[in-house]
Structure formats: structure tokens, C-alpha cells
Amino acid sequence: MDAERISAMFTRGDGSYLCARWGRPIVPVVFGVEEATLTVVKGAVEAVVALAGHKMAETDAELGANLMLFFCRDWAELRAVPNLDRLIEGLGPLVDRLEAAGANQYRVFRFDQAGAIRACFVFLRMDAALASVPAAPLALSQAVQVILPWSERAFAGAPPLEIREGVAVLKPEVAALIRAAYDPVLPQVARDASHALRLAARVTLAGGAE
Template sequence: MTPAEIEVRFTRSDGQFLFARWGRPIVPVVFGVEDETLRIVKGAVEAVVALAGHRMAETDPELGANLMVFFCRDWAELPQVPNLDRMIPDLGPLCARLEAAEANQYRIFRFDERGAIRACFVFLRMDAALAGLPAADLALGQAAQMILLWSDRAFADTPPLARAGDVVVLHPEIGALIRAAYDPVLPAVSQDPVHALRLAARAGQIAGSEPDPGQN
């Protein structure tokens, strides 16, 4: 992946370059699924966190859980979740906009004083497109999208997953980029497009060195 291609992954539609990774251990909690799917989602998060060389924990001292994944059938269900409107201001209008746009997923990030990720809320409306995916594939794709603050168009042309025979895996270039992004030598936050050059150099060294996490 060239520096220009990496720069696009972190350049938003308004032209702003913004890179951020998690600054604290990740503590996931999943709502709206059965125990089997819960294990699959948490397993995918663990795999991507391990790939990044980052950490997970049993609890977050500030929030309890800092990665919250909500599954629903309709956006109108979310405002009915107790206390969710306290964590997500203007939840009602947000759900109305998502419904009007016929969106099936949405992510909200929260940041610490440095700008590193401190929390992420993932909302998935299980329409026909998402419901048709194997749970493992859906979980791995979502885990890849929460591990970094990607741009809103990061995966418009190339999805984060690839198929290797009957197995879906993280795309090798995306896996290498995630590992590079968590190099402790690099800053956790950057608004300088030159950061893409640093990521490209490290990702190029990493690519192909180890298999990426996948799900059967």
C-alpha cells in the first residue's frame, strides 16, 4: 500500500487528515444477540486487538466498557435502550437520520485529552444485507473498523476483508496497516498527512510476515 493510498484511508470527505488509535485497553460489551454470536463478536475483537499488539481488559476504570456494540432490527429500537440517550446526545434525531438514509451501520468514537480513542459505540441494523453475512464475517469486519479512526470513505472501494478459499480473513494490506498503526514509536494521534509515509514504511516491512486473523 502506497503512502497516497494510506493517506486516503484517513482523509475524511471534508479533506481533513485525522489518524487516531486506541489509547487504553479495549473492553467490549455486546447487546442484542444470543450468547453464540456474542462469543463470535468478542473473539473477532480479540483477534484484531492481538494483531495490533494492543491490549484488552476486564473493565475500563472510567466507563466500565468502552467498546459497545448494539444489534437492532430497526433504528427506532435504540432510543428505547435504558440510559443510552445519556451516552449518545441527540440519539433520537440521529436514529431518524439513519432511518431516512436507510443506513445499516454507524460508529461513534470518543477521544481522550490527547485525541486518542477512549470509547467506540457501534450500531448495526440487521437489514437483509447484514443478516445475510455469516456472523464471523460480520464480526471481523466490524472489529477491523473499530480498531482505528478510519475515514468515512476508507473502505468505499476496498473492503477490509478478503476471501482465501472458504475462509474470510482480514485483507493482508489492512492487517499490515493496523499493525503498523500501533507501533509504539508512532504517535497515537496525528493530523499531519506525512504520518501516512511513516505508516507505509512500517506496513511495508510487516506485510506478509504473519497470517492475518480470520474466521471460518
């Protein structure tokens, strides 16, 4: 994974570059799933957080929970979630756009004054495509996508997971990139694409050490 590819994974449609870490321990809460699936989702988040060398906590002083995952069958269900419109500005128009686009997932990141991630809201509409994915790989994929603010196209052509001996696991290069982004030597927030060069150097070192 070279610097050019890494840069593309954090470059938005408007050409801006952003790579940011969580600036506080992650506190997940999951809505709309059964207890068994809840355990799988939280386990996947814990695994990716541990991979990054970051921390989790029981509660967030500001929000209570700062990583909220909503599973629904129809986007319209979000309109009925109590107080969700207070957390997500413009919830009504957002639901309209998701319905019009036929989308099955959406993520909203919130950042603190320094630019670090302070919260993330994940919305999954369990259409036929998502419903066909087993809980474990679906949860792991979502955990990967909330640990950093990837670009919209980051995993469009190459998903972050691969199958090994019948089990979905995180690709080594993606795992190395996550670890690199959370290296305390690197800035918590980077908006210059030259940052990708530093990430690439660490990913290369990680590959050489394996």
C-alpha cells in the first residue's frame, strides 16, 4: 500500500484530505438488534479499537455513548427515534436523501475543536444485500469504517475484509494502516496529503516486520 493509494483513502470528493483519530475513549451503543448480534457488534468494535491501540470506556462524559449504531429495515424508522433529530442536524432531509438514493448505510462523524473524532453515528438499512452478510463480517466491516474517517471511495473497489479458511478477517494492509494512523508520533489530525507519506512508511515497516 503506497502513499498514493493511502492518500486516496482519505481524500474526499472535493479534493480535501482528512485523517483523524478518535480523541477520546470509544463508548458504543447499538440499536435495533437482538442480544446475540449486539455482542458480535461490540466484540468487533473492541477488536478494532485494540488493533489501533486506542481505548474503550463505559461512558462518555459528554454524550454518554459516542459511537451509536442504528439498524433498521426502512429509513423512515429513523424519524421515530426519540431525540435523534437533536443529535443529527437535518435528520428529515437526510432521510429523504437516503431514501432517494436507495442507500443501505450512512455514517456521520463529529469532531472536537482540535479536529479529532468525538462521536460517530452509523445507520444501516438491512436490505437484501446487507441481510445476506453474516453478523460477524458485517460488524467487523463497520468497526473498521468508524475507527477513521475514510473517504467515500476508500473501500469501493477493494473491501477491507478478506476470507481466510472460511472466516472473514481484516486485510493485513488495512490493519497496518489503522495501526499507523494511531501511532502517537503522528498528529492526531492531518489535513495535508503529505501525511500519507508518513503513513506509507509505517505500513511498509509493518510489512517488513511480519
